[in-house]
Amino acid sequence: MTDTSLLTQSLHQLLSERPYVRDFFAALNLTPPDDEISLGAFLDGIPAAHLEEFALDHATLTSQCVDFITQMEAFQSSETSTVREVTIKAGVDKSGTKEQQDLILRSGEVVCVVGPTGSGKSRLLADIECLAQGDTPSKRQILLDGQVPDENRRLSGEQQLVAQLSQNMNFVMDLTVREFITMHAESRLISDVAERVEQIFTTAVDLAGEPFTLDTPVTALSGGQSRALMIADVACLSASPIVLIDEIENAGVDRRRALDLLVKEEKIVLMATHDPLLALSGDRRLVIRNGGIAAIIETSDEERQGLGQLTALDKKLSRLRDQVRHGERIIFDLQQLAE
Amino acid sequence: MKLITVAGPPSCGKTSIILRAIEPLVASGLKVGVVKFDCLTSDDYLRYEQAGIEVKTGLAGGLCPDHFFIANIEQAVQWGQREGFDLLISESAGLCNRCSPHIKDVLAVCVIDHLSGVHTPRKIGPMLKSADVVVLTKGDIVSQAEREVFAFRVRQVNPKAAVLPVNGLTGQGTLLLQRHFQSAAEVTTLNDMRLRFTMPAALCSYCLGETRIGPDCQIGNIKTMDFS
Numbered sequence: 076m077t078d079t080s081l082l083t084q085s086l087h088q089l090l091s092e093r094p095y096v097r098d099f100f101a102a103l104n105l106t107p108p109d110d111e112i113s114l115g116a117f118l119d120g121i122p123a124a125h126l127e128e129f130a131l132d133h134a135t136l137t138s139q140c141v142d143f144i145t146q147m148e149a150f151q152s153s154e155t156s157t158v159r160e161v162t163i164k165a166g167v168d169k170s171g172t173k174e175q176q177d178l179i180l181r182s183g184e185v186v187c188v189v190g191p192t193g194s195g196k197s198r199l200l201a202d203i204e205c206l207a208q209g210d211t212p213s214k215r216q217i218l219l220d221g222q223v224p225d226e227n228r229r230l231s232g233e234q235q236l237v238a239q240l241s242q243n244m245n246f247v248m249d250l251t252v253r254e255f256i257t258m259h260a261e262s263r264l265i266s267d268v269a270e271r272v273e274q275i276f277t278t279a280v281d282l283a284g285e286p287f288t289l290d291t292p293v294t295a296l297s298g299g300q301s302r303a304l305m306i307a308d309v310a311c312l313s314a315s316p317i318v319l320i321d322e323i324e325n326a327g328v329d330r331r332r333a334l335d336l337l338v339k340e341e342k343i344v345l346m347a348t349h350d351p352l353l354a355l356s357g358d359r360r361l362v363i364r365n366g367g368i369a370a371i372i373e374t375s376d377e378e379r380q381g382l383g384q385l386t387a388l389d390k391k392l393s394r395l396r397d398q399v400r401h402g403e404r405i406i407f408d409l410q411q412l413a414e
Numbered sequence: 415m416k417l418i419t420v421a422g423p424p425s426c427g428k429t430s431i432i433l434r435a436i437e438p439l440v441a442s443g444l445k446v447g448v449v450k451f452d453c454l455t456s457d458d459y460l461r462y463e464q465a466g467i468e469v470k471t472g473l474a475g476g477l478c479p480d481h482f483f484i485a486n487i488e489q490a491v492q493w494g495q496r497e498g499f500d501l502l503i504s505e506s507a508g509l510c511n512r513c514s515p516h517i518k519d520v521l522a523v524c525v526i527d528h529l530s531g532v533h534t535p536r537k538i539g540p541m542l543k544s545a546d547v548v549v550l551t552k553g554d555i556v557s558q559a560e561r562e563v564f565a566f567r568v569r570q571v572n573p574k575a576a577v578l579p580v581n582g583l584t585g586q587g588t589l590l591l592q593r594h595f596q597s598a599a600e601v602t603t604l605n606d607m608r609l610r611f612t613m614p615a616a617l618c619s620y621c622l623g624e625t626r627i628g629p630d631c632q633i634g635n636i637k638t639m640d641f642s
């Protein structure tokens with residue numbers, strides 16, 4: 076849409092097609108009337124004294140308003156083109172030894188990242204986040220759906236590939252669950268906000284096990300409830316195709332179901348974990364050593380079969396945890412536990 | 415010499431991200447200097463010195479720090495050139511939400527932290543609105559949803575800026591910021607260059623030292639609220 080055709084559009088039409096235009100004016104303490112006056116005429120009619128408070132004049136205001144709408148339009152259209160495949164072209168480890176192979180991450184896949192602290196997990200993540208183009212110490216190159224990403228878009232930071240879920244993260248906004256999800260949904264410029272709020276809320280309660288309501292302030296949620304809401308929100312609303320999960324271990328949520336949800340929502344799940352149960356629920360494990368990807372282990376059939384036994388063992392352990400939690404004495408027979 | 419203005423609210427992470435971003439530049443042999451503009455006190459010079467960065471501190475005292483900045487930045491540029499810096503960075507505490515140190519054709523960076531709340535982007539005015547690069551810090555302790563909402567609100571206020579999340583503690587995200595630093599324009603003098611935004615001057619009698627209260631003492635540019 077050209078600048079002039081934007082400026083001649085009526086506010087009524089503009090506001091119904093682009094409700095976010097209200098935000099632009101709200102920031103300037105203005106409420107645009109929902110009537111037939113054109114955008115250009117409305118802008119021209121704002122008293123100069125009012126604009127001066129914001130260090131603006133009419134020409135700057137008009138160009139900022141047009142920029143704003145153009146940017147929001149671009150934002151909205153980039154939403155529809157989600158990345159489905161991220162290629163990490165082989166680079167070098169800290170000693171300069173070339174990595175063995177390129178790696179392709181696909182949506183709906185769970186990939187575990189293993190290796191001790193300092194082995195280079197953050198380096199790999201940083202490469203993905205900044206869409207490395209051979210210009211990081213690892214010399215890796217990132218392709219999106221097989222293409223080299225546009226350099227200007229890269230520098231603008233507008234494409235955030237990785238959404239992060241970690242134990243250190245908390246809600247800091249003073250909002251209820253409903254207001255919180257609504258605010259996120261609105262910032263994604265989606266049309267079915269109310270529906271999406273309901274969906275995320277139901278999913279989160281389901282994951283958490285302990286119920287909460289839409290009117291609970293997010294800061295009053297328990298650790299498990301917060302984690303569950305964060306996971307449901309990232310799965311259903313985040314703009315990023317990759318979800319990085321750090322230490323889901325003792326998060327107090329149903330971990331398997333959390334992973335299933337992210338996979339169902341077509342995310343690429345990267346999980347830093349050393350928990351065998353979680354590691355085996357992944358499709359592959361990236362072994363990180365000395366700053367490089369030293370090996371890629373596909374989960375074997377044998378390992379998958381072992382998963383059954385591990386799950387049974389895990390159930391027994393969590394029963395023991397429950398006994399401790401409920402203040403009971405643990406009565407167990409080691410023999411029975413191993414079965 | 416390249417010049418960059420970095421501004422942001424107190425304690426938002428300016429020193430942290432500057433140190434992180436210049437670390438590899440310094441290691442590659444670039445000579446970097448910093449001028450810190452603050453109000454009453456600042457310990458930032460200790461951290462810069464510890465990192466081997468030459469630093470000067472200017473304290474504005476009772477003046478708006480941005481007014482103080484603009485009266486001193488040309489001298490800072492001359493100092494930087496005498497010292498033979500490749501890159502001079504000014505760090506200013508954005509205390510006055512109505513002013514901003516950003517200069518036309520000088521790379522302008524605004525730093526804000528995620529803890530300051532989603533309404534902040536609208537509140538801080540020209541310092542954010544006229545920046546080329548907006549750095550968002552402390553994302554490591556808030557939820558993904560809050561990070562996304564925050565970045566969106568920043569883009570609403572400044573649609574043209576690059577918006578880069580950077581962790582001031584670990585340096586995660588600094589690569590793209592460095593790329594912007596490296597593309598900053600060269601300057602030899604700021605004479606005849608212009609601020610990106612007009613700064614309102616000290617215009618009322620209180621700016622000039624008046625302490626008595628009452629309509630007779632209010633001279634100049636006075637704005638009154640409506641309590642009816």
Ligand SMILES: Nc1nc2c(ncn2[C@@H]2O[C@H](COP(=O)(O)OP(=O)(O)OP(=O)(O)O)[C@@H](O)[C@H]2O)c(=O)[nH]1
Pocket residue numbers: 422423424425426427428429430431458507551552553554555580581582583
């Ligand atoms: N968690 C976290 N803390 C940070 C981050 N960036 C900075 N900090 C901390 O925030 C505090 C303030 O950081 P500074 O870099 O001193 O902030 P500043 O903006 O230079 O502060 P002034 O110059 O005093 O206005 C320090 O304790 C930092 O360690 C970040 O990304 N995450």
Ligand SMILES: [Mg+2]
Pocket residue numbers: 428429430458505
């Ligand atoms: Mg500082």
Ligand SMILES: [Zn+2]
Pocket residue numbers: 478479480481510511512513613
């Ligand atoms: Zn000021």
Ligand SMILES: [Zn+2]
Pocket residue numbers: 616617618619620621622
């Ligand atoms: Zn005054």
